[in-house]
Amino acid sequence: MIDISDLYVAFGGLTALNRINVKLDAPVVGVIGPNGAGKTTFLNSLSGFVRPQSGRVVAFGTSLLDLPPHRRARWGLRRSFQKEQVVDEISVEDNIGVVLDPLGLSRGEREKALTAAFEFAGLSGLRKAKAAELNAFERRMTELARCVVGAPRVIMLDEPGAGFSQGEVSRLRDFILGIAAFNGAMTLLIDHDVDLIRTVCVNTMVLDFGILIAHDATEAVMADARVRAVYLGVEEAA
Amino acid sequence: MSRLEVKNLTVRRGTKNVIEDLSFTLETGRVTALLGPNGAGKSSLVLALAGALASQSGEISLDGQSLFGASPELIRRAGVAAVPEGHRLLAGMSVEDNLAAAGFHLSKKQLGAAVAEVYEIFPELAGRRDQRAGSMSGGQQQMVALGQAVVSRPRFILADEMSLGLAPLIVTRLMRVVERLAASGVGILLIEQFTGVALGLADEAFVLSRGRFSYGGSPRKLLAQPELLHTAYLGETAAVA
Numbered sequence: 001m002i003d004i005s006d007l008y009v010a011f012g013g014l015t016a017l018n019r020i021n022v023k024l025d026a027p028v029v030g031v032i033g034p035n036g037a038g039k040t041t042f043l044n045s046l047s048g049f050v051r052p053q054s055g056r057v058v059a060f061g062t063s064l065l066d067l068p069p070h071r072r073a074r075w076g077l078r079r080s081f082q083k084e085q086v087v088d089e090i091s092v093e094d095n096i097g098v099v100l101d102p103l104g105l106s107r108g109e110r111e112k113a114l115t116a117a118f119e120f121a122g123l124s125g126l127r128k129a130k131a132a133e134l135n136a137f138e139r140r141m142t143e144l145a146r147c148v149v150g151a152p153r154v155i156m157l158d159e160p161g162a163g164f165s166q167g168e169v170s171r172l173r174d175f176i177l178g179i180a181a182f183n184g185a186m187t188l189l190i191d192h193d194v195d196l197i198r199t200v201c202v203n204t205m206v207l208d209f210g211i212l213i214a215h216d217a218t219e220a221v222m223a224d225a226r227v228r229a230v231y232l233g234v235e236e237a238a
Numbered sequence: 239m240s241r242l243e244v245k246n247l248t249v250r251r252g253t254k255n256v257i258e259d260l261s262f263t264l265e266t267g268r269v270t271a272l273l274g275p276n277g278a279g280k281s282s283l284v285l286a287l288a289g290a291l292a293s294q295s296g297e298i299s300l301d302g303q304s305l306f307g308a309s310p311e312l313i314r315r316a317g318v319a320a321v322p323e324g325h326r327l328l329a330g331m332s333v334e335d336n337l338a339a340a341g342f343h344l345s346k347k348q349l350g351a352a353v354a355e356v357y358e359i360f361p362e363l364a365g366r367r368d369q370r371a372g373s374m375s376g377g378q379q380q381m382v383a384l385g386q387a388v389v390s391r392p393r394f395i396l397a398d399e400m401s402l403g404l405a406p407l408i409v410t411r412l413m414r415v416v417e418r419l420a421a422s423g424v425g426i427l428l429i430e431q432f433t434g435v436a437l438g439l440a441d442e443a444f445v446l447s448r449g450r451f452s453y454g455g456s457p458r459k460l461l462a463q464p465e466l467l468h469t470a471y472l473g474e475t476a477a478v479a
Contacts (some may be wrong), residue, residue, distance in 0.1 A: 034405045035377025037361065066334070078433070082326060082376045082403060124433075135277030163323060163399045163431055165275050167471060192405055193432075233407030 001025040002046075002154065004187070007055030009041055009210075016041040017052070018210040027180040028187045030201030030218060032194075036233055037207040039190045040082070043156045046188075047079050048072055059154055076100055076153030076185070080160055084143045092123060096146045103150065117149035120182050121175065123235040124214050137168050144175060148183055155179060156188045162197050169196055176200045194232065198222065206231065240266045240301050240393050242287075242318065242425065246343040247296035249279070249286045249449075255294070256282040266393055266425040269416060269459055271436040273429075274446035275471050280429050281323050283446070287427075288320035289313040315343055317393035321383050323402065323429075329372025333382055334365055336371050340386035344366045348391070356385035358474040359415050376403040384412070394460075401430060413439055437461045447473035 007020040016038045031039050042057045042151050043048040046057055048069030055065040064072055078099065086095055096117060100110055110165045118124045121141045126134065134142065139162060157176070177200050179187050191197055195202060199219055205215040208230050221227055242264040249257035256279040264270055274280055285291035287298060289310040290398040298305045300316050308316075314410040319340075327336050335357055355366035360381040366374065371382055380403050387395050399408040399418075413435060420426055430436035437443055445453035445467065446458075453460065453470035460467045 032405075035381070035403070035408060036375040040375060137276040159403055161431075162402050163276075165273075165431060165471070166433060167468075168276060169431075191402065192401075192409075194406055231405055231407055233410045 001060065003056075003058040005056045007042075007057065008047060008053055009038075009045055009050055009052045015210050016044065016050075017207075020055070020212050022205055022209075022212055022215050024186070024188070024203070024205070026186075026202035027219060028176060028189060029191045030197040030221075031188055031205030031207070032192075032197060032204060032221075032227075033207035033213075035208050036104070038127060038210040039207055040158055041205065041210075043079060043158055043188065043190065046072075046154075046156065047077060070102075071144050073099070077156070078139075078147040078154070078185075079156040080143045080147055080154045080158055082159050082162065086131050086134070086139045086142050088130070090131060091127070092125045092129050092131055092134070092142050093118075095142050096149055099146055102149050105150075113150045116182075117145045120148060120178065121145035122171070137164060137171075140164070140172075141175075144172075148179055148185070151183060152190070153183045155185050156190075158190045161191045161193045161194065169193060172196070173200055194222070239424065240317070242394050243297070243299050244287070245297040245299075247283075247286065247298065248294040249282050251282060252296045253292075257286065257293075259296070260446075260449070260451065261456070262444060262451070264394055264425045264427055267420055267423050267439040269420050269426045269439055270430055271428050271430065271433075271440035271445060273433055273436065273443065273460075273467070273471075274452075275468075276447040277282060279449045280446055281398050284320050284396045284427070284429065285321060287313075287318065287396055288322070290320070290322070295358040314390060317391075318396065319387040319390045319392035319394065320396040321387045321400065323398040323400060326373040326377055327382055327386075329370070331371060332368050332372070333371055334367040336382050337385050337389050341389040341391070342390050344389075344391065349389070352389040352391060356388050356434065359388065359411075360385060369380035375406060377408065379407070380404055388419070392424060394427070395419065396427045398429045399431060400428060401432060401435070433467065434461065447471060 002024040004020055004022050007017055009017040033039055045052045055092040096231050118127055123141055161172055201218045204221045206213050206227050214227050247257055247260045248255055261311045272280055286293045289308050293314055305313055319434050337353050428436050440457040442456035443460055444451050452473050
């Protein structure tokens with residue numbers, strides 16, 4: 001479980017996250033809201049790119065905000081980015097293996113972790129390929145394989161489905177649904193593909209102007225009048 | 239009416255032809271949906287039409303005037319505005335300066351009216367006109383990128399992943415904007431991950447697969463027959479009208 005209390009982030013005069021209190025305890029939790037609502041800032045606060053002015057984040061008993069970002073990564077926090085961060089000049093294997101480097105695994109353990117991640121992500125045939133040769137979806141899957149390899153505890157995905165066709169999103173859906181069984185990690189998912197959120201997220205939290213306006217079972221959240229008005233754009237019949 | 243004609247266009251990246259012998263025509267006032275799996279060549283096509291990627295052979299012309307090999311600036315001046323995938327804004331500059339930069343060829347009065355129109359389409363940006371573009375959220379930056387295309391008063395907009403990173407509410411609003419732009423005489427090439435949305439709006443649809451069209455024709459037919467779309471995505475020629 002991730003227990004978040006009083007999380008507050010402001011950039012100058014702009015309040016990006018306004019005293020968020022929430023307990024996240026589903027295998028996959030959706031994070032949705034209008035553009036600029038604070039979704040990415042929320043992930044950035046957890047990962048360490050943004051230092052909140054106040055608040056506590058206790059993930060599976062560890063107080064994350066007390067750790068520097070690299071220690072959070074070593075603890076088992078992983079993330080992907082809106083614009084995928086794959087390094088063109090090195091192989092797919094090196095792109096993925098880089099997160100294992102600080103963990104001090106034996107050669108055998110490392111090999112086992114990599115093989116499993118490649119298989120899970122459907123990238124086995126591309127292991128030695130140079131990342132520059134990959135298409136957009138393979139690049140996205142490379143980044144996601146980097147998120148799941150080894151023994152992560154919390155995986156945060158920032159719009160992994162953006163820009164992909166329905167067939168590709170459906171592969172992504174199977175991948176995300178499989179994470180909990182693959183390595184036991186909890187996933188936080190930001191995406192604007194409502195169908196993807198509905199089908200993979202057990203629970204969903206909704207941000208609007210930095211305020212948590214809903215957190216509940218995904219279906220209940222999608223039926224919430226306020227969420228429909230500010231996010232889905234469905235007007236209630238008068 | 240203006241026509242942007244593409245004839246036998248081939249675009250090579252590295253050693254591979256990413257667009258191969260492609261021919262089609264865009265007309266002002268019409269929405270053309272371009273679908274296809276990743277790696278099919280959609281983004282390369284937009285970049286080639288915008289002059290940002292060199293084409294190997296073929297012809298690109300606007301009302302008979304050749305744009306083949308023309309600079310991106312000349313193409314934009316001629317009235318073809320591309321919105322490449324992934325927002326590439328001037329991150330250190332304000333929202334308003336980003337919009338003004340896209341209207342470099344307009345008079346001060348025209349620019350004022352064009353920027354005001356963008357704020358009408360995206361009221362979210364009006365309150366942030368002085369904000370540094372790079373400090374905004376991904377979705378807000380996409381709004382600015384689209385705003386840049388609108389500001390340049392184009393005859394054609396080539397939008398690569400128009401709804402990328404935008405909330406459903408904004409996507410719905412944006413599609414009404416696309417309809418409005420088309421009704422006002424702008425020709426639109428729409429690349430869109432939400433195929434249902436794109437097909438519901440388009441006058442014509444193409445499916446690109448491995449650099450060639452595997453479907454060209456009625457968008458309604460693709461909507462009604464999802465298996466046709468599926469086949470076309472796999473690169474098998476479904477029906478080329």
